[in-house]
Amino acid sequence: MPVTTANLGFPRIGPRRELKKALEAFWAGRIDEGALRDTARRLRAANWARQRDAGIDVIPSNDFSLYDQVLDTSVMLGAIPAPYRALGPQDSLAVYFAMARGTRSDQGGDLPAQEMTKWFDTNYHFVVPEVGPDQDFTLCAAKPLGEFAEALALGHRTRPVLLGPVTWLLLAKSNQAGFDPLTLLPAILPLYRELLSRLRAAGAQWVQIDEPALVLDLDERARSALRTAYAALCGPDSPRIMLATYFGGLADNRELALSLPVDGLHLDLVRAPEQLEPVLDGAREDLVVSAGAIDGRNVWKCDLAALLDRLGPAARARREIQLAPSCSLLHAPIDLALETELDPQLAEWLAFAVQKLEELALLRLGLEHGPYVIADELAANADAIAARRGSALTNDPAVRARVAEVAPDWTRRALPVERRLARQRERLRLPSLPTTTIGSFPQTEAVRKARAEHRKGTLDQAGYDAFLRAETERAIRRQESLGLDVLVHGEFERNDMVQYFGERLSGFAFTRAGWVQSYGSRCVRPPILYGDVARPRAMTVNWWRHAQGLTERPVKGMLTGPVTILQWSFVRDDQPRAETCRQIALAIRDEVADLEKAGARIVQIDEAALREGLPLRRADWNDYLGWAVACFRLAAAVAAPETQIHTHMCYSEFNDIIDAIGAMDADVISIETARSKMELLDAFATCRYPAQIGPGVYDIHSPRVPSTDEMRALLVKARGAFDPGQLWVNPDCGLKTRRWEDVEPALANMVAAARLVRAETG
Numbered sequence: 001m002p003v004t005t006a007n008l009g010f011p012r013i014g015p016r017r018e019l020k021k022a023l024e025a026f027w028a029g030r031i032d033e034g035a036l037r038d039t040a041r042r043l044r045a046a047n048w049a050r051q052r053d054a055g056i057d058v059i060p061s062n063d064f065s066l067y068d069q070v071l072d073t074s075v076m077l078g079a080i081p082a083p084y085r086a087l088g089p090q091d092s093l094a095v096y097f098a099m100a101r102g103t104r105s106d107q108g109g110d111l112p113a114q115e116m117t118k119w120f121d122t123n124y125h126f127v128v129p130e131v132g133p134d135q136d137f138t139l140c141a142a143k144p145l146g147e148f149a150e151a152l153a154l155g156h157r158t159r160p161v162l163l164g165p166v167t168w169l170l171l172a173k174s175n176q177a178g179f180d181p182l183t184l185l186p187a188i189l190p191l192y193r194e195l196l197s198r199l200r201a202a203g204a205q206w207v208q209i210d211e212p213a214l215v216l217d218l219d220e221r222a223r224s225a226l227r228t229a230y231a232a233l234c235g236p237d238s239p240r241i242m243l244a245t246y247f248g249g250l251a252d253n254r255e256l257a258l259s260l261p262v263d264g265l266h267l268d269l270v271r272a273p274e275q276l277e278p279v280l281d282g283a284r285e286d287l288v289v290s291a292g293a294i295d296g297r298n299v300w301k302c303d304l305a306a307l308l309d310r311l312g313p314a315a316r317a318r319r320e321i322q323l324a325p326s327c328s329l330l331h332a333p334i335d336l337a338l339e340t341e342l343d344p345q346l347a348e349w350l351a352f353a354v355q356k357l358e359e360l361a362l363l364r365l366g367l368e369h370g371p372y373v374i375a376d377e378l379a380a381n382a383d384a385i386a387a388r389r390g391s392a393l394t395n396d397p398a399v400r401a402r403v404a405e406v407a408p409d410w411t412r413r414a415l416p417v418e419r420r421l422a423r424q425r426e427r428l429r430l431p432s433l434p435t436t437t438i439g440s441f442p443q444t445e446a447v448r449k450a451r452a453e454h455r456k457g458t459l460d461q462a463g464y465d466a467f468l469r470a471e472t473e474r475a476i477r478r479q480e481s482l483g484l485d486v487l488v489h490g491e492f493e494r495n496d497m498v499q500y501f502g503e504r505l506s507g508f509a510f511t512r513a514g515w516v517q518s519y520g521s522r523c524v525r526p527p528i529l530y531g532d533v534a535r536p537r538a539m540t541v542n543w544w545r546h547a548q549g550l551t552e553r554p555v556k557g558m559l560t561g562p563v564t565i566l567q568w569s570f571v572r573d574d575q576p577r578a579e580t581c582r583q584i585a586l587a588i589r590d591e592v593a594d595l596e597k598a599g600a601r602i603v604q605i606d607e608a609a610l611r612e613g614l615p616l617r618r619a620d621w622n623d624y625l626g627w628a629v630a631c632f633r634l635a636a637a638v639a640a641p642e643t644q645i646h647t648h649m650c651y652s653e654f655n656d657i658i659d660a661i662g663a664m665d666a667d668v669i670s671i672e673t674a675r676s677k678m679e680l681l682d683a684f685a686t687c688r689y690p691a692q693i694g695p696g697v698y699d700i701h702s703p704r705v706p707s708t709d710e711m712r713a714l715l716v717k718a719r720g721a722f723d724p725g726q727l728w729v730n731p732d733c734g735l736k737t738r739r740w741e742d743v744e745p746a747l748a749n750m751v752a753a754a755r756l757v758r759a760e761t762g
């Protein structure tokens, strides 16, 4: 049987972030819809051509999105809450972007954005579908059909990608307590059937339906929903269906998956290599097995020889095998060829999206015709793998020795939380319901321009520093006049909360163009953590000292925590993540000690990604939470009892990990709650969280300015769940993506709300 190559999805932002730039220009009114759609069309055409040129047989369509593929699915099904629906036709950009971003009052609207949350265990965010009991659905198939036709006209008979109905419903939230979105399955299946038959009529021979929910712990409802769904969707009117699972193994869902009448099954063999044999053994003979053998979530070159060995037997059997990345390449940077400044030795070890597709093509040649047809490439690949394994770059004996020295008391603070808080109260003398922000202030055009000029060399170090110091001073003055109680320096010197630290630690490398979409137009450039991590010198102390020197009010030292640095980097795969994380924790611990020595009374250690790093299967939780919490404590516990340790987390569902949150033993935690209207607080209240907590009252993901009343109502709700002395008042997250014009009135309203509630509480 032939071996084919397939891709599950290609990054859509463009090699130079063309989509980001076009979106932001459109939102700012600088370009019109036609120009935005032209850019989108050009990007799709270029992506299809690149995939074909790389040797990919099965190329996806409808993997493109102007914002998010889950939102695309909601709109396609007509799951549009009434206030947005009123803004225009189902497929209009007005409706689409209102759901994604909310509408601004100065433009005649005042709608909040829909909730956003993390896509499985990635740093990609999707817009959460919202449905209710009297939900009606209406199919608008323009996007998948349009993109299929567009590709066909360019000579590519693509395999359209659809998000599966069961995963879509499992990700949806109900707008009414007690309602289970999964009960809507019978209502959406006819729409999917209609869509499939129209795709088939348009010439699609296959579709890829993503059901990553199949790698989760599923209850019987979800399992039976999958059976019902695929019994309905597979049939003579549909194209053949490649059911895609990724981000983990099928494990106890394997038999279920194999019982579905689909034509193909995609497996993530990077996260769960052990599932290949049992699937091959258990599958119908005509089931096409898609082997997700190349890591779509990391940047390392594959080991070609090892993969030829592993996949050889499957390729020689009678079944059709497809070679693919483990998941969509959405999570990988686009093209290593754009990196001109990487250490050439390190560059030899890497593969980005384009290179990963080339690896697939090589692998196919090797499997089909024997390794000798790719002898040169195999030899080069083996050299790179061996060089990385043996390289001194990845091994720093001093770091190893220090990690070995860590003793249990390094992770314990000297006093229990109640006694620490008492001392901190004495020292800080804050009002009740103290107000603060999460750290960053707007990264304005001017800030980015200064940084870009500094990098290019047109602004010298002294000039750049002077600029940043002035910017920090302005932020301090603004916070003082807003009446905030605990201040921040504003993070103007940071390009990103992870990249900034990576750039100051050894063991990390950086790309020029290795952008990965985080949400909408927002991208990150995850550092590449290739070696042992050490901190050559203090990273933040001078900025903190400058800021604290400008004001009497306490300024928080501001650090990113070890788990978050780990989670948002491309991490070495030659040792356990826990080991790498401990090295980062020691570096952050030294920074905490230095900030304290410099006089910081409060140090915030952000662990925004702690929840996102949670394994998808419950059976793996304890192990992860054990080392992740220990790493946070290793970083924090060096602080004296009177130094207040804050932590911050966003988009976190804490209900099921609340014990671990408590075990972090922070003095204050700030969390995202505004969008979910304080839903999260129950967990903290029920477990009688002993420390202090700042539930976000201002949704910073949207440019909308929340009113005093609205934030006051949220605070009143929070006050019901906690002791008055326990609560802080703050936004959901940092303000770097916002403009001062929105931030100032919003924070003024926030301070006013805090004062109202203080007065009411007496």
Ligand SMILES: Nc1nc2c(c(=O)[nH]1)N[C@@H](CNc1ccc(C(=O)N[C@@H](CCC(=O)N[C@@H](CCC(=O)N[C@@H](CCC(=O)O)C(=O)O)C(=O)O)C(=O)O)cc1)CN2
Pocket: 123, 443, 448, 449, 451, 452, 494, 495, 496, 497, 498, 499, 518, 519, 521, 522, 523, 524, 525, 568, 608, 736, 737
């Ligand atoms: N790593 C990470 N993950 C996270 C978050 C986060 O802050 N960091 N926050 C949460 C939400 N996610 C977010 C992700 C990105 C951004 C964001 O604002 N990203 C910026 C880029 C930030 C950055 O790296 N900026 C650099 C580079 C700026 C830039 O574009 N420079 C140009 C040159 C510009 C010029 O020459 O004028 C270039 O490099 O091409 C800088 O400021 O220095 C963006 O997309 O616009 C916000 C939130 C969850 N995950």
Ligand SMILES: [Zn+2]
Pocket: 438, 608, 648, 649, 650, 732, 733, 734
């Ligand atoms: Zn945050």
